[in-house]
Amino acid sequence: MRVKLELISGISIALIGTMMLLYSVVSGNSDFINMGLAGIFLGAIVLTIKGQEYVKRSTLSLTLRAYHESLRRIVEDLELEGNALYIPPYENLPKGGLFIPLRKDFDIDPGRFGEDIVFLTNVGSERQMGLLLRSPGLELLEKFEEHLEGEITSVGEVESASSSVLKALNLAKAST
Known part of the structure; x- marks a missing residue:
């Protein structure tokens, strides 16, 4: 839902900017040229901003x-x-x-x-x-133990749970 809102907002701002720019060119009124260009630019910025779930x-x-x-x-x-x-x-x-x-x-x-x-x-x-x-990464360790339904006792257990933990944290895509 959030992505749709960002997409609709970005396209709307860019369309308003485009209409203002076209109106300015067709009517010969140069007052709206800068506002039209700014609208297109702001629309492009809104479209390129990533959602709140994505962090590089x-x-x-x-x-x-x-x-x-x-x-x-x-x-x-x-x-x-x-x-x-x-x-x-x-x-x-x-x-x-x-x-x-x-x-x-x-x-x-x-x-x-x-x-x-x-x-x-x-x-x-x-x-x-x-x-x-506090230990850094404690919450991540707890997430692994949650998926294992018990305490971690070996590296193999971490490796076996890593795929499901990464998927649960939306850091990996589920294979189809």
Whole structure:
């Protein structure tokens, strides 16, 4: 329905622009020439804009670049020296997470982690301080597990579910 609306809008704007341009040429009135050309141009733009379901990879990269840059600045501003560490799911952190320690020589106290904690500052020593983030791609992993109707235990399971997950996310076409 959305595509039809965009198509009808684009064609309508271009037709109005064409009629204004033709009227201007036939009547000898130059006042409508620019408006007619603008209408044709705007109609072409509306026709070339993709629907909201379609996102090019380059556009997604440009969008995510700002988040990546923001996260990099946060890490620099907080002077976090350690490398990010994946924390697998467990009792305190059921969905797992990423821990970026304050120092390269760090110590982990998993009892201090929690889903509602981002800045780990209320700890016994500076070596246990850091930043705790949600795992990137967690929703995609959950989508795979939804299609498998259970937890992922091997690469083969991911490969077998990838086709149906991509189709469900409208990232691949169903074969006919």
